Amino acid sequence: MDSITKASTGMKSLDEVVDYLRLGDNVVWQVDAINDYKYFVNLFVKNAITANRRVVYMRFAQHDSLIEEAAGEVTIYQLDACRGFESFSTQVYDIVSREGKEVFYVFDCLSDLLTAWANDLMIGNFFMITCPYLYELDTIAYFTLLRNKHSFQTVARIRETTQLLMDLYNCEGRYYVHPLKVWDRYSPTMFLPHALEGDLLSPITSSVDAARLFTIMPNICMENERRNLDYWDKLFLNAIEVYKVMLEGKETAAEEGKVIEQLCKLIIGRDHRILSLAKKYLSLKDLLDIKARLIGSGYIGGKAVGMLIARSILLKDNDFHWNDYLEPHDSYYIGSDVFYSYIVQNGWWKLRMQQRSSEGYFQVASDLKEKMHKGSFPAAVKEQFQQMLEYFGQSPIIVRSSSLLEDAFGNAFAGKYESIFCVNQGTPAERYQQFEDAVRKVYASTMNEDALAYRLQRRLDKRDEQMAILVQRVSGAHHNQYFFPDLAGVGVSYNTYVWKEDLDPHAGMLRLVHGLGTRAVDRVEGDYPRIVALDKPLLRPHAGLDDLRKYSQHEVDVLNTASNQLEVVSLNEMDYENRRDLMALIGVRDYEANKRMKELGIKGPDLWTLTFDNLMTTTAFPQIMRRMLKTIKSAYQYPVDIEFAINFSKDQGPNINLLQCRPLQTKGLKSRVLIPYDIQEERILFKSKGHFMGGNISQSLKRIVYVDPEKYSILNLSEKYEIARIVGRLNKQIHDRKNLPTMLAGPGRWGTSNPSLGVPVAFSEINHMAVMVEISFSSAGLIPELSFGTHFFQDLVETDIFYTALFPEKNNVFFNHGFINRQQNIFNQLCPDKLQFEGIIKVYDFTDRDLVLMSDVLSQEVVCFLEEK
Template identity: 60%
Template structure:
C-alpha cells in the first residue's frame, strides 16, 4: 500500500495545481508528440536525481530515447518482439528487483501497437503493471499519443491510473489539462491551464474556455473509427488496400505485416505463408476471428495444408474438400482471461523455476471458473447462432502446437459439443469447453513436454479452433 509523500514534477506551477505527485502515483500524459512528452520527463528526472531519488528508465520503443545515460539513472533496454507475456515478465522482474520508492519513466505505450497491434493488450499491460508499481510506492511516468487509441482503451487507462493529464498545443501555447488526480482537489485543478512563461494559468473565463474547446473540437475531430480497437482499424486499412486495387508489392507488404500479428512469428511458417496465402485469405480469416492475436499452430497448419492442396493442379481438390466452415478464438483472449480475472501474479509465479508446476496447478483450478469480457461473450453467442444446433468441436491451437519440432500431440484438450437444447444451455456448454482447454495449458503433461524441449520460458498463448462437425 502506498504511503503518501510529496514528490515534484520538476515544474513548480504544475506541482501547485495538482498538489504535487504522491508516492504510488502512476502518471499518464496524453500528448501530441514524443517531443512534448520528453519536455515533461526531463524536469521530473532532473528534480528526482537532485533529490537523491533512484530513477529507472524502461526503454523499448522505436522513438528517440527520452533520456541519455547519466549518473544515478538506470536504463533497461527491453525487447517487445517476443510478445505480451515476455515483455510483461521483463517489466515485472525489473520492478521486483528495483524494489520500493523508485521513480520510473516508460517509453510511449502507443509504440507497442506496432508489435501487439491491439489496444486490448496495452490496456492489459497497464492493468497488471500499475497496481504493482503502486504497491511499491513508486512514481511512474507513461505516455499515450492522442487519437492513436480507442475510446474504450483510454477509459480503461483512466480508470486504472492515479493521474491523467492532457497536454496539447493551442495557438502556439502549451495547454495542460488535468483530467484525473486521485485523492486531491482544488477549485481550479481540473480547468485547462495555459502556459505563460513558466506559470500555468487556469482558463476560467467562459468566453476563453469556449474558444479553447471549440478549437480543440475542430482540431481533434471525433472519428467513428475511435470506437474500434486499433486491431480492427488495421484490418480495415487492409480491406481498403485490396478494394483500391493496390500494387502486388503493397499487398504483399500488408500480408507480411498481418501474418506476424495473426498467423506466426516463425520464419519457416512465414515463408510458406508468403508463398501460398494472399491478402484476401488473411481478411477471410479475420472475418471468422473472435478477439485478436494469433490463431495458433493447428489452425495455421490446417489453412496452409488446404491452400497448398487447392493450388495443386494435378488433382481436382475442389470437388473433394468440404467448404471451410471454422471459427478462431484469438490468442489474446487467453491472456486477457488471465489478466481480467486477477490471476496474472499467479501466472508470473508459475513462470519461475520454483513455481513452474506448483503454481500451474493452482492456476489451472482457477481457470475452470473465470469470466470473459462482455464483448467476447457476445461474439461467442453470435458464433453459436451461426452454427445453430449443429454439433461442433472446440480444439486447442496454441502458439507452439503443431510447430516444427513440437507437435504437442495429446497434451492439450479438445471438446466435442453436441450443441443441442436451449441457447443458454448450449452457450454454457461451449464456454465450459473454452475454460477447460485454457486450463489444459497448465496440465502437468504439457508443462513437462515444454520443459523437456526448452520451451518453458517461451510465450505459449492458447488460441482455439471451433469447427462444425462433418457428417
Template identity: 55%
Template sequence: MKFDKASTGHTGLDKAINYLRIGDNVVWQVNYLEDYINYARTFVKSSLEDNKKVIYMRFAAHPPILEDQNQIKTYVLDPSIGFESFTTEVHRIITKEGLEAFYVFDCLSNLLEAWATDLMIGNFFQVICPYLFEMETIAYFAIIRGSHSFDTVARIRETTQLLLDLYNIKGKRYIHPLKVWNRYSSTMFLPHVERNEEMIPVTSSAEVAMLFSYLPKQGFGNVKRHLDYWDKLFMDAEQLLDHKDSLSEEGKLQTQKMIEQLCKLMLSKEKKVLELSTKYFTLEDILSIKSRLIGSGLIGGKAVGMLLARKILQNDKKLNWDAHLEPHDSFYIGSDVFYTYLVQNGWWSLRVEQKSKEGYFKAAEILREKMRNGKFTESIKEQFLQMLEYFGQSPIIVRSSSLLEDGFGNAFAGKYESVFCVNQGSPSERYEQFEEALRTVYSSSLNKDALEYRMKRGLDQADEQMAILVQRVSGDYHKKYFFPFLGGVGFSYNSYVWKEDLDPKAGMIRLVLGLGTSAVNRVEGDYPRVAALDQPMIQPIGNMEDIKKYSQHKVDVLNLENNKLERISLNKLMWEKTGIKMDLIGILDYETNRKIKEYNIKEQEAWILTYEKLFKDTEFIPTIKNMLKTLETAYNYPVDIEFTVNYISDDSLKINLVQCRPLQTKGAGGQVDIPEDVDEKSLLFATKGHFMGGSINQSIKRIIYVDPKGYSNLSSQDKYALARLIGLLNKKIANKQEVPTMLVAPGRVGSSTPSLGLPVTFSEISNISIICETAYEIMGMVPDLSFGSHFFQDLVEEDIFYVAIFPNSKETIFNVDLFENSISSLKEILPKEIKFESVLKVIDTQSQVQIKADLKSQQLKCYKIS
C-alpha cells in the same frame, strides 16, 4: 501506502493537482511527443534534486524521452519479443529496483508497432500500473491522442491515478486533468493554460468553448476513433482489396507489404511458417480469416497449419481438390483473448511467478486450477454467442492452437486439450458447455506434460499464448449418434516401417471408424488400422486371428441424446442399424456370426474392420498419398495430417483435412550388422520386427526392470506409486547420452489403466533411451506399437527407441532370468524407496549390454558383451 507529496517540477502543475503522491501513475494524453518530453524532463530534474532514484524504461523507436545522465538508470527493452516476455521483464525490473523508485516510460502508443492491438496495451497497463502502486513508486506514461480506442483509454483511466490531457494549440499548452485520485479542488478538473510557471484555470465559458472547438480536428468524434488500431489496420487492408484491379505498381507493392504485416500479426512469428504464408495466402484470404476471428492476435499453429494446407492443395492444379475436399467453416479465438483472460481475472502476478525457476511447476498448478473458473469480458462473450448461433446445434470441437504448437521442431502432439461440444440443449446450456470447454483448453496450457515438454526444448520462458480453433465436427447423424465415417492421421514419411520391402518415403496412415480420437491416441484394448501407403494391404500383424484381435472393437461417437462423447462397442453400433457402409471397410466375422445364429439372436451381424475394399476399390489411398506428397513438397519437409472421411449422397468420398504440421522424423540409419554367434546365455532378448526407431547400435548403461508377475500382484494404488517412482528415476538421468537407460516393463507404458501397463506420464519417461514393452498375456498386459499415435510422435521427438517383446512368439527370445538374477542398485540411487525393490530393479550394466537392430532385415538383439 505512504501519501508523501512529491513535485512534478512545475510549480503551477503542482498547485493545480495538489502535488504528486507516492503510488501515483501519471498518464499524459498528448498530440505531440515533445510536450510529454518537456514535462517528463522537468519531473526528472526535480526528482534528482530530491535524491530520488530515477529509472527510464526505453522501448520505442521515437527520440529518447530522457537524455543520458549518470544519475538515471536506463533499461532498454524490446517489445517485439511478445507481450508476455516484455511485461514479465518490466515486472522483474520493478521488483529488482524496489520501493520508491521513480519511473519514466516511453510512449505506450509505440507498442502498437509490435503488438498491433490496443487490447494488449490496455492489458500491459492493467498489469504494471497496480504493481508500481504497490511498490510505492511514481511513474510517468504517455499515449498519443487519437491512436487508441475509447475502450482502451477507459481501461487506462480506470487503472491509473492521474490522467492528464495535454494540448498544444497555437503554441499554448493546456492541461486538462481528467482524473486525479484522492485529491480535489473547485478548479482541479478545469482546463489549465500554462503561463510561465503558472497553470491558470480556464473558467470563462467562452474561452473553454473556444478551446474545445479544436478537439474535433484532433479526432474526437471521428468514427475511426472508436476503433482499435487492429481494426483500423484491417480497414486499410480492405480498402486495398477494394481497389485491387486498379492498383499502381506502388499499390501492388503496398498490398504485398500489407500481406506480410498481417501474416506476422495474425498467423505466425515462425520464419518458415511466415515464408509459406506470404507465398500462398492472398490479401483476400487473410481478410477472410479475420472475418472469423474472435478477439485479436495470432490464431495459433494448429489453425494456421489447417488453413495453409488447404490453400496449398487449392493451388495444386494436378488434381481437382475441390471434388475431394470437404469445405470448412472454422472460427478462431485470437491469442490476445488468452492473455486478457489472465489479466482481467487478476492472475498476472501468478503468471509471472510461474515463469520463475522456483514457481515453474508449483505456481502452474495453482494457476491451472484458477483458470478453470475464470470469467470472460462481456464483449468477448457476445462474440462467443454469435459464433454459437452460427453453428446452431451442430456438434463442434474446441481445439488448442497455441503459438508454439504444430511448428517446425515442436509438434506439442497431445500435450494440450481438445474438447468436443455435442452442442445440444437450450442456447444457455450450449453456451455454458462451450465456455467450460474453453476453460479446459486454456488450463491445459499449464499441465505437467506440456510444462516438461517446453522446458526440455528451452521454451519455458517463451511466450506461449493459447489461441483456439473452433471447428464444426465433420460427420453425419446416425440415429442418436453423430460421427464421421472414418477418422485418421497420415504421415508423408513412414519412420517406422515394419517390413523389409516397405518404402519409408511412401508414408503411412492410421485409420478408425468414427471420431479420430482413437487414431491419435493409444486406446486400451483397441487398435486402429495401420497401413503403409505403398503396400496398404500388408499389416504389421500376421494371421486372421491376430487381425481380428488387433483391430478396432470400439467406436468413438457423440451421443446426441446424452449430450456427451462416448466410446461404444462396434457390435452395439451394428445392432442399432445406424446405416454405416460396413462392406466398404470390413469383412463379416463368420465365426462370431455362427455363434450369434446358434443363440438365435436376430438382426445382428459381427464385422472385422480390415478396410480391404476401401483400399482396393476406391481412390482413397491414391488421394491420401497424393495429398501428403503435395503438402510435403510445398513444406519442403515431411508432414503429419489429421483428417476425416465421409461419403455423401452420390456415394463419393469427401476428405476433411482438419490439421497439418511438420512431421518430426528419425532417419532409418545405416545398415547394422546383427551378430549371429551371440551365446544364448548372454542374450537378454531378440525379436524379428516389433520395433520402432529405425536401425540402432547402442550400448546400455542402466536397465530399469519391472517384474510382470510382481507388478500384476500390486494394488491399483501401488501401481500408480510405482509409476511415480519410475518418474523419480527418470529425473535422476541428467544426460541420456551419458547414461543411456532402457526401461523394460509389462504391457503398455503410459497406460491409463494400471492393470494393462505402467500408468506413467510421458514426462516420467522422457529421459529414457529405449523402452521395451513385454507381453504378460496371462494378466492381459500386451504391448502396443501404436504407429502414428501421439505416443509415437513423442518417441520420435525424444529420440526414444521402442521394442515390443512377445515371449510366447516363435520369433522372440526373452531371457527373464538375466533380469531377475541381476543385482539392483535401487537402494543406492533412492535409499528411501525400498518398498518396491521386489518388483522393480535398477541394473547398472557398466556399458556391458548392447542393443542392435537393423531396419532392413527387421532383426533385433540385445545382449551382454563378454
C-alpha cells in the same frame, strides 16, 4: 510537504495544481508529440535525482530517448516488445520486482507498442497488470499515449486504472496542461485546463478564454469516429480497401504482397518458416476470411494455421482436382489475445507471473489451473460467442487448442492440450454454457503437468504460449441418435514404423478408424485401428484370422445427441442395416460369430470385423491419401502429420475433411548399422525382429530401469500406481540424458490409463529416458500396443526416445532373464524409502561397462548386448 508520501513533478506550479505526486501514483500523459512530453519528463527526472531518488527508464520505443544525459544516474533497461506481450510484460514485472519499493520510473510511449502488437487491447492489458504492481510497491511512474491513436475503450481502461491522467497540448507555441483525473485529491480549479507561461501554470477560468482555447486545440474534435476503432480494426479496414482495389485490377501484386505480409504477422505467428508458407499459399482473401470468423484479436494459433495452409496447398495443386474430394470447412477462431485478457480481467496475472518463476513453475500451476476453470469473459467476447453458436445452430462442434507454439516445426505439443467435443444439444442457454465451459477447459489445460514438462524440457518455458482456439464443425452425419463420420484417422508422410524390409518409409502411413478420430490419435485399451502402409495397403503388422479379429477395431467413438455427450459404442451394437454399402467397403461379416449367435437363438444385427480391405482395393482412397501427403510434404519441404475425417456419399468418392496438419518430427534411416552376428548368448539382453521405432542406431547405455512383469502383475491397484510414481522419481534423477543414457523396460503398455495393461505413467515421468521397451507378459494380459502414429509415439520421436516392443513368446524374439538376474540391483541406493518395491523395480548400472543397443531398419533387427571387455 511530507517527503515520505509526496514527491514533486519538478515544476512547482504543476505540484500545486495536482497537490503533488504521491507514492504509488501512475501518471499518464496524452500528447500530440513526443517532444512536448520530454519537457515534463526531464523536469520530473532531474528533480528525482536531486532528491536522491532511484530513477529507472524503460526503453522500448522507436522514438528518440525521452531523458537527457544524466551522467549515468538513471538506470536504463532496453526491452524488446516484439518478443510478444507475455515476454515483454514478464520482463517489466521482473525488473520492477528486482528494483523494489519507492523507485521512480519513466516509460517510453505506450503507443509505440502498436508497432509490435498491433492491438490496443493488449496495451490496455499491459497497463492493467503493470500499474497496480507499481502502486503496490510505492513507486511513481510516468507513461504517455499519443492522442487519437487509441480506441475509446483502451483509453477508458487506462483512465480507470491510473491515478493521474493528464492532457498536454502545444497550441501556437504554448503548453496547456489539463488534468482529467487526479485520484484522491481535489481543488476548485484542479480539473480546468492550465496555460503555461514561463514556470507558472494558470487555470483558464473564463468561459470566453476556455471556448477560444478549445476551438484552436488541434485534433480535439477530429477523428472521433475512427478513434472508436481499435488499431487492429483500422489495419483490416485498410486491407479490405486494398482488396477492393485489387479486384478492380488497379492494385499491383507488390502492394498486395505488402498487405499479406502485414496481416500474416498479425494473425499467423512469428515462426519464419510458417510465415514463409503462409505468405506463399494464403491469399489476401484467405486472410480476410479468417478475420471475418475471428473472435477477439491476436494469433489464430498453430493448429488453425496448419489446417488452413495445408488446405490451400492442395487447392493450389493444378495437377489434381482436390475440390472434388475436399470437404469445405467453416471454422471459427478465438484469437490468442482473448486468452491473456481472460487472465488479466479475472485478476490472475500476478499468479501467472509466479507460475513463470522456477520455484512456482509446477506448484503454482495447479492453483492457476483451478481458477481458470471458473473465470468470466468480457461482454463483447460473450456476444461474439453467442453469434458463433447461432451460426452453428445445433450442429456438433469441437473446441480445439491452437496455441502459439503448437504444431510448429520441432514442437507438436501432440495431446498436451485439451480438445473438447460439444454435442451442442439443448436450449440456447444450455448450449452456450457448454461452450464457455469447453473454452475454460482448453485454457486451463495450459497448466497441465505434461504440457508444462514438455515446455520445460524443450526450453520453451520462457516463451510466449498464448492459447488460441480453433472451433470446428464436427465432420459426419446423424445415424439415429448417433453422430459420427464414416472414417477418421491420422496420416504421416514418412512411415517411422516399417515392419518389413521391403516397405518404403517415404510412401507414408495411415492410422484409420471408423467413427470419430479420437481412437486414431490416442492409445485405446484393447482396441486397434487399421495401420496402412500406403505403398502396400493390404499388408498388416499381424497375420492370421485370429490376429485379424484381435487386432481390429471393436468399439466406435460417437456423439450421442440424445444424452448430449461423447460415447463409446460397441461396433456390434450399431445398426448398419441402412449402411451396407459402407460396411462392404470397411468390413467383412464375421460368419463364425453370426453362426454361433443363430445357434444360440440370439437375435440382432450381423456382426462385422473391420478390415478396410475393400476400401484399399476397390477405391482410389490409398492413392489419394498418398498424393495428399506427398503434395503437402513437398510444399513444407519437411515430413508432415495430418488428421482427417472422411464421409462417403452415393456416386461420389470420399469427401475428405482435412482437420489438422503439422510438421512431423522423424528419425531418418541414416547410415546402415551392421549388427555383429557372433555375439555370445550370455552377453545378450534381448534381440528381436521388427516392432521398433527410431531408425538405425548404435546407442551406448549406462543404466537400465526394469519393472519385473511377473511381480508387477500380482500387485494391487494402488501399488501399481505407486510403481508409476517411483518410475517418475527415477526419471527425474536423470539430470543429463547424454551422460546417463537410460533404458526403461517393463510389462505391457507404458503410459496406459489402465494399470492392468501396463504401468500408468504420465509422459512427464519417462521423458528423460533414452530407450523405452514394452515387454509382453501374455499370461497376465500385459501386451504391448503397437500404436504408431498416436500422440504418445509422437512424444517418443520428438523427445528422441528409441522404442521397441518385445514378444518373448515368439520364435524370432529372445529375452535373457539370466542376464538380468546376474546384474546388481542399485534401487535401494536411489529410493531408500521404497525398499518394499526393491524386488519389482530393479535399477542396473553400466557406467563401468559398455551396454549397447543396435538396430537396423533394412534387416529389421534390434539387439541389446554387453560388449566384450
